[in-house]
Amino acid sequence: MKVSLKTVTGLVSVVFLSTAAYAEPVIKYAKSKPVVSKTKVVSAVVVQPQLGVNKFQVHRASQQVTQPITIVSKPVAQTQSTQSALSPLPKIEPMASIQPISAMKPLAPLSATQAPAAATKNTTPTINTLSTSKVMVQPIAALTPIQTTQAVKKDSVSPLGKFLAGAFAWVDSLVEIKPVKPWQKSILAEPVMSAAGINPEHTKFTKKVFISKEASSGGDGVAGGGCGCK
Amino acid sequence: MSAKKHIGIISCSALASTMAQAEQSLSLHYMDYSEKDQRVDVGDTVLALKADFGVDYSLDLSLGYDSVSGASPAWQINDSSGVSDEELRLRRERVTLGQTKTAQTLLGYAFQSDKYAVQRVGLEDTRKSINSALTVRDEYRNEWTWGLSYSKENDYKSVGASFSYLVYLDKFKNRSMNFGVAYLDDETSVFGTGYSTRSYDKLNLASVEVGFTQVISPRATFDAKLFANNDRGYLSNHYLTVLRYVDVNDNGNFEANEIFLAADSRPDTRTAYGTKFSGSYQPMPWLTTQLSYRFYNDTWGIVSHTVDSSVTFEIADGWFINPRATWYQQSAADFYRNPNGAQQAFAPTGVASNDVRLGEYNAQTYSIAVSYQFTPSWKFDAAIHDYQQTNQFGATWYVAGLTYLF
Numbered sequence: 001m002k003v004s005l006k007t008v009t010g011l012v013s014v015v016f017l018s019t020a021a022y023a024e025p026v027i028k029y030a031k032s033k034p035v036v037s038k039t040k041v042v043s044a045v046v047v048q049p050q051l052g053v054n055k056f057q058v059h060r061a062s063q064q065v066t067q068p069i070t071i072v073s074k075p076v077a078q079t080q081s082t083q084s085a086l087s088p089l090p091k092i093e094p095m096a097s098i099q100p101i102s103a104m105k106p107l108a109p110l111s112a113t114q115a116p117a118a119a120t121k122n123t124t125p126t127i128n129t130l131s132t133s134k135v136m137v138q139p140i141a142a143l144t145p146i147q148t149t150q151a152v153k154k155d156s157v158s159p160l161g162k163f164l165a166g167a168f169a170w171v172d173s174l175v176e177i178k179p180v181k182p183w184q185k186s187i188l189a190e191p192v193m194s195a196a197g198i199n200p201e202h203t204k205f206t207k208k209v210f211i212s213k214e215a216s217s218g219g220d221g222v223a224g225g226g227c228g229c230k
Numbered sequence: 231m232s233a234k235k236h237i238g239i240i241s242c243s244a245l246a247s248t249m250a251q252a253e254q255s256l257s258l259h260y261m262d263y264s265e266k267d268q269r270v271d272v273g274d275t276v277l278a279l280k281a282d283f284g285v286d287y288s289l290d291l292s293l294g295y296d297s298v299s300g301a302s303p304a305w306q307i308n309d310s311s312g313v314s315d316e317e318l319r320l321r322r323e324r325v326t327l328g329q330t331k332t333a334q335t336l337l338g339y340a341f342q343s344d345k346y347a348v349q350r351v352g353l354e355d356t357r358k359s360i361n362s363a364l365t366v367r368d369e370y371r372n373e374w375t376w377g378l379s380y381s382k383e384n385d386y387k388s389v390g391a392s393f394s395y396l397v398y399l400d401k402f403k404n405r406s407m408n409f410g411v412a413y414l415d416d417e418t419s420v421f422g423t424g425y426s427t428r429s430y431d432k433l434n435l436a437s438v439e440v441g442f443t444q445v446i447s448p449r450a451t452f453d454a455k456l457f458a459n460n461d462r463g464y465l466s467n468h469y470l471t472v473l474r475y476v477d478v479n480d481n482g483n484f485e486a487n488e489i490f491l492a493a494d495s496r497p498d499t500r501t502a503y504g505t506k507f508s509g510s511y512q513p514m515p516w517l518t519t520q521l522s523y524r525f526y527n528d529t530w531g532i533v534s535h536t537v538d539s540s541v542t543f544e545i546a547d548g549w550f551i552n553p554r555a556t557w558y559q560q561s562a563a564d565f566y567r568n569p570n571g572a573q574q575a576f577a578p579t580g581v582a583s584n585d586v587r588l589g590e591y592n593a594q595t596y597s598i599a600v601s602y603q604f605t606p607s608w609k610f611d612a613a614i615h616d617y618q619q620t621n622q623f624g625a626t627w628y629v630a631g632l633t634y635l636f
Binding site for chain 1: 253257259261263274276278368370371372377392393394397398399400401402403404405407410411412437438439442444445446447448449451453455457458459502504505506508510512515518520524526528530532534536540542544550552554558560563587588593595597599601611613615617619623625627629631
């Protein structure tokens with residue numbers, strides 16, 4: 001079946017206009033880089049077709065886009081807020097309506113013996129669907145991770161603790177001790193498990209007697225007070 | 231005097247050992263101590279406060295009041311049959327002459343050697359003390375503890391400071407080390423020649439301790455410590471006495487009428503080292519056991535071993551019974567001599583002591599304690615202890631107390 005030049009031209013126009021309409025926001029973002037700080041949040045861009053418009057309506061004759069598309073623009077970044085709340089998206093002025101392509105006059109009938117110059121050209125439209133060059137695809141939306149005001153501590157062990165842990169690593173090689181998780185330590189937190197026992201005051205009095213009546217002391221914690229009973 | 235109870239060092243040791251409980255409380259406890267053979271009685275009252283300020287700060291504070299009364303044995307001159315003023319004057323002259331022959335303090339003289347006897351010397355004293363410890367927890371939950379203490383008696387004053395640092399070695403807080411240092415600046419009363427003068431001498435104690443704690447399982451822990459102490463200054467007991475020969479006639483012989491009453495004399499330095507291992511284990515929810523062993527030795531020649539065992543039964547909700555036993559064994563100090571031995575008098579110079587606490591003996595302590603938390607905020611506890619040494623010394627004490635938890 002032969003396809004007229006008019007039809008091909010119309011199809012190409014539809015394809016071109018459709019692509020341009022949806023690529024517009026991408027092109028815009030590529031040109032203007034957002035300034036993002038650690039405390040800023042940039043929400044995703046939403047492209048919303050204008051209500052009432054379901055699809056492009058293209059008339060074969062006019063090749064005209066009958067309804068414009070309203071594009072929701074990228075929001076302005078919030079410089080002060082550290083929260084993750086999204087700011088309302090400001091409106092962008094709708095782009096100017098696309099000028100309709102002037103109607104193409106029908107070509108004069110071709111003589112049987114003379115082919116028009118245009119006819120000698122390869123009329124089959126070729127569309128390069130693959131590009132050999134690498135094009136950086138700009139993300140539609142740039143998300144900045146939420147930063148808290150207090151830095152998250154990486155380690156729960158102090159540098160001295162890590163150093164000493166290395167010195168006692170041989171204990172693990174000698175005896176297999178399974179790590180006890182914090183939620184398993186309810187028994188260890190009981191007063192009865194402490195070194196002084198369930199009645200620490202009793203232990204204190206007993207130590208007093210031992211210090212007074214025996215000639216040795218030590219090993220019961222660092223002293224905080226004086227002893228003249230020796 | 232053996233009855234002196236300058237125990238601030240132990241007070242704060244107990245404070246530091248209970249820091250891990252992090253339970254706020256206000257408690258009042260009383261101990262009634264009596265030595266067997268009607269020697270010395272002590273009444274000891276302690277008011278203790280444990281408070282948390284947020285999750286990073288904890289304060290331990292205790293106030294103590296001791297009252298001591300009774301009599302303690304020491305060499306004395308037995309003048310129960312009477313002595314004339316003339317003899318007393320001659321004795322004083324003899325002491326003055328003997329003091330020129332030795333640097334050791336001479337306190338008395340009797341022309342008859344059989345006048346010397348171990349007698350009980352009466353004493354009465356009170357002691358007031360205050361101990362405090364502040365714990366600060368850093369971002370890693372390691373603990374920094376600063377301690378201060380002060381105690382005062384009629385003839386003794388003690389001021390002390392301490393610092394300890396608890397550092398965790400793993401993120402689950404199963405392994406930790408504790409480093410501690412303490413320094414005491416004490417002052418004691420000292421008798422001069424013939425009990426005619428009294429002065430104050432200083433003594434200082436420096437101690438360090440390094441501990442390692444390991445959580446073995448959800449029901450068991452293990453602890454190991456190394457400690458060292460160094461005492462300097464007047465380390466003798468100014469209430470105790472010894473007998474010394476002094477060659478007052480310079481004939482090169484020690485004769486029966488050349489025995490003098492002298493002050494207890496010990497070295498002015500003492501360095502001690504030791505280690506202690508302990509563990510806690512709860513095999514059943516109602517049964518908890520604890521066991522510890524301590525080894526001690528010092529430059530005075532004393533070596534000791536201490537084994538302590540404790541079992542706690544939760545017989546009902548809030549009811550605990552805690553029997554405990556301690557076995558102790560000690561060797562004698564190099565300069566100690568048994569006052570009941572054959573050779574009772576020491577040389578005119580050098581260290582010398584008849585203090586039975588420095589002798590060789592074993593000791594056992596048995597106790598049982600009961601505690602009951604009768605409301606969520608109130609707990610009552612009581613205990614009875616019996617202590618007996620193989621050198622005839624023994625004592626019994628009772629403890630009762632009330633604790634308010636908040």
